[in-house]
Amino acid sequence: DAFPAVASTVEARTPPYTKLLERLQNVRRLLPTRSLTLAEKILFSHLDNAEESLLEGTNNGADIRGRATLKLKPDRVAMQDASAQMALLQFMSCGLPSTAVPASIHCDHMIVGEKGADVDLPNSITGNKEVYDFLESAAKKYGIEFWPPGAGIIHQAVLENYAAPGLMMLGTDSHTPNAGGLGAIAIGVGGADAVDALVDAPWELKAPKVRSVRLEGKLSGWASPKDVIMSLAGQLTVRGGTGYIIEYTGPGVESLSCTGMATICNMGAEIGATTSIFPFTPSAHIPYLHSTHRSSIATQAAAIAASPGPHNLLMADNGAQYDDEVVIDLSKLEPHINGPFTPDLSTPLSRFKDVVKANGWPETFGAGLIGSCTNSSYADMTRCESLVKQASDAGLKPQADFFITPGSEQIRATVDRDGTMQTFEDAGGMVLANACGPCIGQWSRTDGLNNGQANAIFTSYNRNFPGRNDGNRKTMNFLASPELVTAMSYSGRTDFNPITDSIPLPNGQHFQFQPPHGTDLPSAGFAAGNPLFQPTPPTPDASVEIAVDPKSDRLALLEPFQPFPEGELTGMKVLVRVKGQCTTDTISAAGPWLKYKGHLPNISENTLIGAVSADTGAVNSVIDTDGSTHTIPELATRWKSSSQPWLVVAEHNYGEGSAREHAALQPRYLGGRIVLAKSFARIHETNLKKQGVVPLTFANEADYERLAGCDEVETEGLYDVLKNGGKGDVTLVVRKHGSGESFKVEVRCNFSPDQCGFILAGSALNLLARKG
């Protein structure tokens, strides 16, 4: 009862190996003496014009990393439903009959978790019908595979169906690198970047540096693949991966499963890495490709990986040079717990109870949530099952509410068939829909704790910014492996260490967990699941009408933005000087707002509502020039209506977290022209430029303190820099609100010639439409 492995489907999903190998030979000819990392081999064999990208401005190929602008032609695009709306609205304005590369849409983000899959899924389908109809009709018209609500989470579906060794893909979601677990270069982008690939325009990437994470030893006991990336996040921090691809190397790689590698790559997003990748690993990848009905890809990949170095697309060259290396000994790795509120606050389990006490964090927690795109593999589920069985045999029930989110229908149907799901349900667990649900704020919590009260939850998810799960900014989300979340749910205490501590039983004895065990792949193969959850075929049909009701509050066609003025930006005012962390969740909140992803005016009402103003010290509270207090989107709207342009001032890693292009589109729509920050997260910086917002960084970070809300700002030199393809210096002239005192702030900018073109045209889409 497996999914039928239609030969033509598998062929259509096989990377173009012959073409890639020819291109690799061309790269060898251009760089005859240079050994290549795996990431470079795959990226460079996807260059539109290798000679231009690798030799121009790079000292003839000697200085590629961090210097070269790679113009890439990805093999495929995947989009989740929330971001697909804006990507498709942008694609539609290009007037093409079909997408230039294969693409898929996955309906996962808009499904609420509340009463269990059977109730939540039909309710969400009804509530989002207009948007799903729009996505499905666009998919049919343009030949995009449409995975309906209930089919699963984008990254799990991609791993099971599209990821393959040597593939290069873009995904409109920051955890797209999950596919690196199967040897693909998979990069999270905004919708405007996805449109580049969909219309066959080269997609630009500054050549990343490459960091080796060398794995030694072998995991055992409670340590899991999740702990590799959790401990790495602690070492490198949320900014540590910026500008890097993380390439896993070393003998420890061989001991991991394909899905374990995917978990590790998934959370590379939490350290800001461009992407993460594992080399083709026959012991893990061949069985996974076989069991997901792609044996022909396994055979081709194995043959390429067995070929000599220069022709081997799927392994790094011997002697490949990395920019740096981190070593992790898997044999010594302890389980980690990360959080709250940031994924790099990493604590080894053995120290966690002391840290809970020292910080005064809650001693109990209300919910344990396992699954999601990060951790719902067969291995994850069966390892958790082994723990639940131990506890059930001892007569125990979870003390915290226990939720399970399967990553795909294939996984759900398989663990259902194999009895794992029944074990969870018998223990009192609630199975949610195959969707993002509580991971993206779509959690209708029934225990009353989403009311602003401080409380703790444990999840096997990947991200834990304030308000991310239940909309309550005081909910402390502690990230851990699904095994740890499961075991801790039986105690309900944050200071419980399942390796050393026991749980008292009514008979006076004590129960102690034994280490979890599970199976990487189901011995009976994956179950097919509900046939209604299969994707639509990728055949374009020009006769399909895409309906967008002009009165809709969910969808609105896009109006082009105004081009850059012919001269400097003048008369801008500082809307808000943001204090501390400012993620894409801060700039464009998820949860109930996901509803308006296809309606730019409506979703703009959430702009920066999570931001703390350095002037008022309060969240979402700023003061206008007349002394009146407003929410940030209220003031932005007020200024938009009086044609008052504005800028945002911020601290480090502005826009960290996700590929959410709304975080760039909304400020642009409301009249934002510049974001001036101490530093930016990569995807967000690109998204800003694509939408015509100018990202600038302080040359001297101390100048952040000199600015305040309502200060007036104008640029000096910016127009020339944009006209000259990104070369030259920019200064800001600041006039203080109130005193009128004036001073200059030196800033840095980082634009490629193409990005200058986007900004001057008003947005990348304006430029595409003009060229079109």
Ligand code: F3S
């Ligand atoms: Fe969805 Fe959460 Fe993953 S939102 S795509 S399950 S990170």
